[in-house]
Amino acid sequence: MSDAAILCVDDESVVLMALKTQLQRLFGRRYVYEMACSAEEAWTVINELEEEKVKILIIVSDWLMPNVKGDEFLMQVHQRFPEIITVMITGQADEAAIQRARQEANLYACLHKPWTEEDLQQVISTALNS
Incomplete structure (x- = not known):
């Protein structure tokens, strides 16, 4: 298993x-x-991964x-784990929410639904290499 x-x-x-499939x-x-x-549920997963010494590199979260x-x-994630890269994926977030996330969660990117697999790959690959 990867760490x-x-x-x-x-x-x-x-x-x-x-x-997950993509x-x-x-x-x-x-x-x-x-x-x-x-x-x-995400906090439960985060805590379990932390106990298992698995480092979360990126969190991709819906807005609504x-x-x-x-x-x-x-x-909240950024306050506790500032090293985790955050990406928001949304079909409905307003610009104020996106700006707030950029400023207060160090949002790396925002993908709009429906996203393309190429966009997902570019955002994740670029984020992991930065």
Whole structure:
């Protein structure tokens, strides 16, 4: 098992499955791919990975989710783990939310739904090499 992970957070299981499939196709077995359907579930995954000494490199989070919006979640992540690269994926985020995430969560990139596999690869590859 790899000691580096990419975590995807979205309340739509079809989006999570698409992300996981694309990431596995693009990056193979280089990383662990974890999925969470809410910010609350993501924190559980983050804590489990931390206990297992698996480093989370990137979190890709939807913006519009129940309870905690993606920008808020990414800001919380950044406060606790400033080294994790944050990417927001959205079909509905307003510019204010994206700007807030850029300023307070050090947002690396924002992908708009529907994204292309090429866009996903470029963002993730560039982020990992920066």
